[in-house]
Amino acid sequence: MRDLPVVAWLLAVVVVALIHQWVPEARWLMLHLMLLGAAGHAILVWSRYFADTLLRVPATSRRQQSWRLGLFNVGAATVTAGVGSGSWWAVLVGAIGVGTAVLWHVVVLASGLRGRFGSRFAATIHYYLAAGSLLPLGAGLGVWLARGLTDPLDARVRMAHAGVNVLGWVGLTVLGTLVTLWPTMLRTRLAEGAEKASRTALPVLVAGIALVVAAAWTDTPRAVAAGLGVYLAGVVVLARPMVAAARVKPPTSFPAWSVGAGLAWLAGLLLLMAVQVLVGGEWSDVSDALSGAAPYFAAGFVAQVLLGALSYLVPVVLGGGPSAVRAANRALDSGGALRVALANVGLLWCILPVPSVVRVVASVLVLGALASFVPLLMRAVRLRHRGESTPTTERLRGQNMGLAAVGVALAVIAVAAGGAVDTVTLGGVRSADAGATATGRTVEVDVVAEGMRFSPDRVEVEPGDRLVITLRNESDGDVHDLVLETGADTGRIAPGEETVLDLGVVGRDLDGWCSVVGHRQMGMTFAVEVSGAALGASAAADSASAADHSSGHSSGHSSDNSAETGEPAGHEDHGHDASGAALNGPAEPGPGFTPFDAVLPPVAPGRVHRHTFRITEQQVEVAPGVTQETWTFNGTAPGPVLHGRVGDQFVITLVNDGTMGHSIDFHAGVRAPDRVMRTIPPGESLTYRFTADRAGIWMYHCATMPMTAHIANGLFGAVVIDPPGLRAVDREYVVVQSEQYHGADGAVADLDKLAAERPDKVVFNGYPDQYAHTPLTARTGERVRIWVLDAGPNRASAFHVVGGQFDTVYSEGAWQLGSRRGPSEDGGAQVLPLLPAQGGFVELELDEPGNYPFVNHVMIDAERGAHGLLRVK
Numbered sequence: 096m097r098d099l100p101v102v103a104w105l106l107a108v109v110v111v112a113l114i115h116q117w118v119p120e121a122r123w124l125m126l127h128l129m130l131l132g133a134a135g136h137a138i139l140v141w142s143r144y145f146a147d148t149l150l151r152v153p154a155t156s157r158r159q160q161s162w163r164l165g166l167f168n169v170g171a172a173t174v175t176a177g178v179g180s181g182s183w184w185a186v187l188v189g190a191i192g193v194g195t196a197v198l199w200h201v202v203v204l205a206s207g208l209r210g211r212f213g214s215r216f217a218a219t220i221h222y223y224l225a226a227g228s229l230l231p232l233g234a235g236l237g238v239w240l241a242r243g244l245t246d247p248l249d250a251r252v253r254m255a256h257a258g259v260n261v262l263g264w265v266g267l268t269v270l271g272t273l274v275t276l277w278p279t280m281l282r283t284r285l286a287e288g289a290e291k292a293s294r295t296a297l298p299v300l301v302a303g304i305a306l307v308v309a310a311a312w313t314d315t316p317r318a319v320a321a322g323l324g325v326y327l328a329g330v331v332v333l334a335r336p337m338v339a340a341a342r343v344k345p346p347t348s349f350p351a352w353s354v355g356a357g358l359a360w361l362a363g364l365l366l367l368m369a370v371q372v373l374v375g376g377e378w379s380d381v382s383d384a385l386s387g388a389a390p391y392f393a394a395g396f397v398a399q400v401l402l403g404a405l406s407y408l409v410p411v412v413l414g415g416g417p418s419a420v421r422a423a424n425r426a427l428d429s430g431g432a433l434r435v436a437l438a439n440v441g442l443l444w445c446i447l448p449v450p451s452v453v454r455v456v457a458s459v460l461v462l463g464a465l466a467s468f469v470p471l472l473m474r475a476v477r478l479r480h481r482g483e484s485t486p487t488t489e490r491l492r493g494q495n496m497g498l499a500a501v502g503v504a505l506a507v508i509a510v511a512a513g514g515a516v517d518t519v520t521l522g523g524v525r526s527a528d529a530g531a532t533a534t535g536r537t538v539e540v541d542v543v544a545e546g547m548r549f550s551p552d553r554v555e556v557e558p559g560d561r562l563v564i565t566l567r568n569e570s571d572g573d574v575h576d577l578v579l580e581t582g583a584d585t586g587r588i589a590p591g592e593e594t595v596l597d598l599g600v601v602g603r604d605l606d607g608w609c610s611v612v613g614h615r616q617m618g619m620t621f622a623v624e625v626s627g628a629a630l631g632a633s634a635a636a637d638s639a640s641a642a643d644h645s646s647g648h649s650s651g652h653s654s655d656n657s658a659e660t661g662e663p664a665g666h667e668d669h670g671h672d673a674s675g676a677a678l679n680g681p682a683e684p685g686p687g688f689t690p691f692d693a694v695l696p697p698v699a700p701g702r703v704h705r706h707t708f709r710i711t712e713q714q715v716e717v718a719p720g721v722t723q724e725t726w727t728f729n730g731t732a733p734g735p736v737l738h739g740r741v742g743d744q745f746v747i748t749l750v751n752d753g754t755m756g757h758s759i760d761f762h763a764g765v766r767a768p769d770r771v772m773r774t775i776p777p778g779e780s781l782t783y784r785f786t787a788d789r790a791g792i793w794m795y796h797c798a799t800m801p802m803t804a805h806i807a808n809g810l811f812g813a814v815v816i817d818p819p820g821l822r823a824v825d826r827e828y829v830v831v832q833s834e835q836y837h838g839a840d841g842a843v844a845d846l847d848k849l850a851a852e853r854p855d856k857v858v859f860n861g862y863p864d865q866y867a868h869t870p871l872t873a874r875t876g877e878r879v880r881i882w883v884l885d886a887g888p889n890r891a892s893a894f895h896v897v898g899g900q901f902d903t904v905y906s907e908g909a910w911q912l913g914s915r916r917g918p919s920e921d922g923g924a925q926v927l928p929l930l931p932a933q934g935g936f937v938e939l940e941l942d943e944p945g946n947y948p949f950v951n952h953v954m955i956d957a958e959r960g961a962h963g964l965l966r967v968k
Contacts, residue, residue, distance in 0.1 A: 100168055101140075101405070102469055104132035109466045121707060122390070122748060122780070124175060129393045130265060132171045135193070137401055138268045139164055139200055141408065142223045145272060146204055149216035159203075167196035178241055183701045186241040194231035197264075201227035218293040222271020225301055229263035243703030243744040245786050247378035251311040254319055254381050258307035261392055262326055266361070267300060269400050270333055273354065277337050280351045280407050283344040286336035299329035316381050320373040327365040334358065348424075349431025353403030356439050360395030364388050379770055386782060394461060395442050399435075402468045406431075410475060426475040430467070438464035448591045454778050527562075527581045527623075531602025534559040542621070544568045544575040547614060547800060549607075553622040562601045562623065567593035572774030573756035573799065575614065577621060579607045587611070587754065589776040601625060611755045612843050613804035616850070682719035684862070690869045691731065691860035695815060695827040695882060698738050705746045708734065710797075710810065712753045717835055718856050718863050718960070724843045725809040726753065726797070732809030732861045733831045733886065734795070737763075739787050740817050747783040751775050756799055761785050762932065763793035763814040774799045790818035791908045792829075792882045792934035803888045807836055807844040809861070811886040813934070818905070820915040824938065825877035830859045830894070832929075832951060832961055833886040852889050856960040857951060863960025866949075870964035873941065879965070880938045881949070887931030893952035894927040896965060899939045901925070906935030913938070926952055941967045 108128045111118055118124060143160065170192025177185025201224055208220050236256035244252055274293045278285050303326025310318035337358075346352050371384040410423035437460045444457035538560050543550045544567070556562055568575050568588045576587045577596060585596045598605075607621035608614070708728045715725040715732070728734030737745065745764070751757050756774040764785020766772070771783045787793075796802070797810035813831050834854040838845035848854070856863045873879050880903075885892040901924040903913035913919045918938060927937050941947060944967050951961035 100136050100164070101133050101401075102472065104128055104136065105466075105469060108133070109462065109469075112462055118707075123178060123705075126389055126393050127171075127175055127178075130261065130397055131174065131193070132168070134265050134397050134401055135171060136164065136168060137405070138226070138265070139167055139196070141272070141404070142204070142226075142268055143200070144408075145275075146207055146220050146223065149219060149275065163196045163199050166192050166199075170194075170196060174237070178705070183238075183241050183243075183703065187238050190234040190238045194234045197227050197230040216275065218290065218297065219271045219274055221297055222267045222293075225297065226264050226267035226271070229259050229267070229304070233259035233264060241701075241703065243701070245744060245784070247314075249784060250378040250382035251314065254385055255308045255311035257385055257389070258304055258311075258322065261397075262300075262307070263304050265397055266326075267297075269357075269397075270296070270300065270330065272404070273337065273358070273400075274333065276404065276407075277351075277354065278340045280348070280354065280403075281340055281344040281346060283340055286339040286343070289336035289340075292332050292336050296329040296332040299332060300326055303327070303329060316378045317373060317376050319381050320369040323365050323369040323372070327362060327369070330358075330362055330365070334362070348407075349428045349435065350403040350407035352431060352435045353399045353406070356435055357396045357399035357403065360391060360399065360442070364391055364396065382782075383770075391442060391446060394465065395439075398465050399438065402465065405472070406468070409472065423475040427468075427471050429471055429474075434464045434467055437461070448589065527579070527583070527598050527603065527605055528559075528600040529602035531559040531600060531625075533561070533600045537561045537563060539563045539565070541565045541567065542577065544577075544609065544619070545570050547617040547619055549577070549609075549619060549621045552620060553624060555624045555626055556601050558602050558625050559600055562598040564596045564598065565593060566596060570756075570774075572758065572776055572779075573611070573614075574754070574776050575609050575611060575619070577607055578610045579605050579621075579623070581605065584610075598623070612808070613801035613846060616804075616846050617801050682864075684719055684865065684868060685716050688716065688862075688865075690865045691733070691862065693828045693830060693860055693866070693871055695829050696736060696738050698740060698743075698817070702740075702742065703744045703746060704737065704739055705748075706735070706737065707748045707750060708759065709750045710753050710757045712755075714841060715809075717861070718837070718858075721835075721837055721855075722841050723808075723835075723837065724841060726757070726805065726843075727809050728759075728812055732811070733833065734810070734812030736812065736829050737814040738817075739814070741787060741790055741819055743816070744784065744786045745814075748780060749775070749783060750780040751777050753777055757805070757810065758798045759783060759795060759810075760798035761793065761795045761814060763787050763791075763795070763816060768798070772798045787814070787816045789908060790816045790821075791905075792816075792884050792936065794884055794886055794932045794934065796886070801846075803849055804844060804846060806886065806888040807834060807849055813882070813884045813886075815882055818915060822915065822917070824880045826871075826873050826879045827882070828871055828879070829882045829884070830949070830963075831861075831884045831886050832857065832859055832890075832892045832894075833861065834858070834888065834890050835863075835960075849889075854890065854956075854959060857890055857956035858960045859963055864962050866963025870946065870966035871949075873965060873967050875942050875944055875967055876940060878938060878940050880936055882934065882936040883927055883929065884934035885929040885931050889931060890956055891931065891953060892927075892929045892956075892961070894929065894937065895925060895950055895952040896937075896939060897948040897950065898945070899941055899947055899965075901927070901937040901939050903938035904935065905937075907933055911935075941965075944968055 108125055111121055111125050111128065170189045173189030173192065174186055177183070177189055204220060204223055204227070208217060208224075233256055236252055236259065240249065240252055240256060271293070274289055275285070278289070303322050303324075306322030306325055307319055310316065310322055341355070346355055368384045368388050372381050375381070375384070406427040410420045410427065441457040441460035441464065445454055445461065534557060536557070538554070538556045540551070540554045540562070542564055554562070554564075564577065564585075566575075566577050566585050566588065568590050570590050572590060574587045574589055577585045579598065581598070583596060583598055585594045588594050601623060602625060604625055605623040607623065609619035710726065710728060711730060712724060712726050713730070714722055715727075717723045717725060725732050739745065745761070747759070747761070749759050754777055756776050758772055758774045760768070760772045761783065764787060766783075766785055771781065773781070775781055793814045793816065795812050795814060797805035799805050811831070811833060813829055815829065835856040835858060836844040836846075836848040836853070837855040859866065881894075883892065883894045901912065902918035904911040904924045904927060906927060906929070912922055912924050924937070927935055929935065947965040947967060949963050949965055950957040
């Protein structure tokens with residue numbers, strides 16, 4: 096059965112969706128598995144089937160069709176593998192295979208149309224010919240993108256690529272087919288004017304695509320909005336007879352409901368993108384609009400139309416007589432209204448500015464609703480030999496309406512439950528009334544969180560007044576909350592959201608703050624002042640008790656621990672006093688400890704390097720016996736080491752899987768910070784592109800304020816760009832120095848220690864003395880190159896190898912000793928001095944076996960953990 100590859104592509108989408116956190120370029124992969132793989136294969140199969148049926152021509156050779164489908168699928172698989180591996184040549188080879196198969200398909204369609212131009216259904220074949228002719232252009236643009244482009248050219252080509260492939264190859268085929276398939280699904284006749292609408296709409300749709308491509312070619316971003324608007328006008332022309340048909344015979348089955356919903360998403364997304372582009376007016380706005388809409392084009396439009404059409408067509412092709420067809424239809428229609436409702440309500444929740452937990456719940460609903468097609472298809476195949484009666488129209492319509500209502504209710508309940516999930520530890524709330532008698536008055540105040548400030552940051556009430564605070568988050572990307580010393584808490588809210596906090600009757604002064612790490616220290620404090628209130632002894636005791644509670648409550652918010660109480664009182668209790676425990680000798684790491692791999696990874700093939708960085712917040716052993724909440728890029732601190740050459744382009748997809756706002760800043764590229772370095776809230780993502788124009792070892796880090804806290808908590812890493820002509824060496828290592836400021840067990844870095852520059856540990860590659868336990872290795876006479884980066888955030892480094900001398904020193908883009916032609920013949924160096932965010936490399940050869948310590952020669956920091964061994968055999 097020729098649709099089995101479609102099922103395989105759809106299953107691949109489901110698998111990648113479930114394991115996306117561990118899959119490179121997961122978003123790109125899912126889009127292309129759906130749009131290129133599943134939709135592309137279905138187009139080749141069903142457009143051929145419809146052409147033969149509508150034109151009443153003899154079916155073409157099954158062997159030729161099988162060869163075309165095989166060539167297309169192998170090409171599509173090669174494209175996806177090539178992008179995943181960074182191999183531009185694989186993408187080129189795969190694109191040639193895809194383009195050849197589609198052009199072959201176009202030639203066959205055109206030959207079948209010869210002599211039948213007068214057929215009333217010839218217009219549908221014209222849609223197929225236009226769509227197939229556009230696909231090779233789209234494939235070529237995709238190869239160009241894979242080769243590597245810089246902004247804004249990348250955004251221009253990406254928009255043209257999407258316009259040609261999604262609106263052309265997929266869109267034209269779908270719209271041309273639905274002219275006849277839609278009334279067939281409804282079991283009614285073509286609406287009056289449908290054929291004329293079909294002929295009228297095609298040139299309009301093609302003109303819209305041409306305008307999008309022309310806008311990219313002529314560098315006029317706002318013209319993209321015009322192209323999308325023209326295309327939307329063509330969709331409206333086609334939709335009018337479809338709506339008329341639906342009025343005569345309303346949809347009562349999953350295929351029709353799913354296809355109708357898909358077309359609604361197409362129209363809505365075209366309008367939304369056109370408005371976003373028109374308002375923004377820059378290529379960055381076009382890129383943002385396309386990036387935001389792409390998943391909804393795939394899931395809302397393409398997936399729903401594809402599944403709806405297959406649900407109707409597969410039983411017909413399976414055959415076996417009327418009873419078998421009805422049985423297969425009934426299997427594929429199972430729970431149809433419920434599935435459509437879940438998918439579309441879930442997609443609506445996802446596209447709205449909702450909290451990340453809600454988006455996760457909604458996306459699971461969508462995935463489950465769409466993926467249910469696969470087991471239902473298998474069931475339909477098994478039931479093809481059975482004959483079952485079909486429910487009456489009235490009964491079926493009633494069932495569908497009931498299931499649709501259930502689907503909407505389930506989606507709302509599930510998302511509401513997700514929104515109610517508090518991602519922080521819940522704590523009890525203590526009274527704020529201090530025994531005051533209620534006045535019956537209610538004071539309502541609007542508070543805005545923006546720019547690391549609450550505005551207003553204080554409110555005055557009379558003793559006994561009830562206080563109701565409406566908090567609105569107007570920051571660019573940070574989540575915020577408002578926590579009162581009583582334990583009352585708004586919960587964290589994303590940008591653009593607001594929430595109401597009812598404090599009840601207030602009888603004493605109260606302190607409040609934002610509990611997100613570092614935000615209180617940056618000035619996000621709030622005060623409730625009670626005019627004329629005087630605390631008695633009992634009220635004072637109650638306030639002290641509440642303050643004690645607030646410290647624990649804030650800790651439950653992954654907040655600033657002792658910083659919330661104003662004094663790092665627990666330092667000695669945890670054995671991390673800078674004057675004592677920090678100078679202990681190397682302790683054994685905990686069981687199961689794995690050292691950070693210091694070997695410099697090789698440069699990946701190709702000149703474009705694509706990576707997905709996921710920000711997580713997790714419990715990690717950062718030193719022997721010390722567990723901290725660490726913030727990581729891809730699960731490690733430091734994050735992954737990137738390696739490239741001068742002129743290489745890096746495309747980084749940053750995904751925030753944390754509970755607060757985060758960002759990223761790559762020193763290796765020159766970019767305006769406004770967009771690519773912006774803070775994104777939990778659940779959001781952005782794409783950061785840069786070209787490495789200069790050599791060196793460059794720092795990357797989270798740029799969200801306060802940066803000291805985000806770097807100290809683990810969000811930093813290194814990008815190594817080789818100087819041109821750099822000689823090969825026998826061993827090449829990367830050492831990133833950073834500091835640790837231990838807070839309470841399991842909590843984040845202590846911001847009081849950080850502000851006072853009192854680190855507990857200074858470490859190489861994230862863990863103290865790890866290379867004293869698992870040394871780096873070399874052999875006598877080998878040339879060893881060690882790249883060193885000081886990530887800070889505060890301490891300088893003086894990298895030294897005890898017992899060795901450097902004959903080559905490269906620092907901050909310049910050769911200090913030796914050159915690319917070779918090491919210095921008579922000069923030497925003993926240390927590579929670096930300030931925070933500086934980096935370079937040293938080279939040396941060691942002729943005598945032994946253990947050579949490498950240290951930060953700021954000796955107090957070496958004794959705090961910036962120490963390791965190079966074992967030479």
